[in-house]
Amino acid sequence: RSYPRIVGETGGKDYVFADPTAKALPVATALIRGAFEYQGQKCSAASRAYIPSNIWPEVKALMQADLNKIKTGGVEDFSNFVNAVIDEASFDKLAKAIDDAQASPDAEVILGGKYDKSKGYFIYPTVIQAKKPDYITMREELFGPLLPVFPYDDIEAVLSYINGHEK
Secondary structure: OOOOOOOOOOOOOOOEEOOOOOOHHHHHHHHHHHHHHHHHOOOOOOOOEEEEOOOHHHHHHHHHHHHHHOOEOOOOOOOOOEOOOOOHHHHHHHHHHHHHHHHOOOEEEEEOOOEEOOOOOEEOOEEEEEOOOOOHHHHOOOOOOEEEEEEEOOHHHHHHHHHHHOO
16 A cells, blocks of 8 residues: 555657457557557657457457547646647657558558647547558657557567567
8 A cells, every 4th residue: 555656767669568368458458548648758658569469459449449539639628638749849750650651551550640730739649550560660769649559470479579679
């Protein structure tokens, strides 16, 4: 009871890794909260995910259901879960990442993908499905409400990839 409730600021390109025995609902909840709370602009944010293909369709459906309920807008309305990103430079970087993913044969924007700076720097929660583990959003820090996900089939191959590419 007396243990302090803290969030560790770990920095870097944090990731969520689910193994094939994971339950879809806790994974989907962790991804939504980890990637989109505070507009994804916290050092401990989930900034990429490796999800087994056997649970990915259910995780994606659960995330879609949550995102349909999540509101994006100004901080003066406490019912908004996602607010504006920190500044125009951040907005522009995130909007470019969304546009690039929409144009890439190596990725697909599967949830969200909207942005608007007419009344603030609003990036709506966005999930990008990477078709290869080294797609740019799986490697580059975005620091915003964008979550690249790589669904995998072979746990040994994806763990080998992660272990070989993490510095």
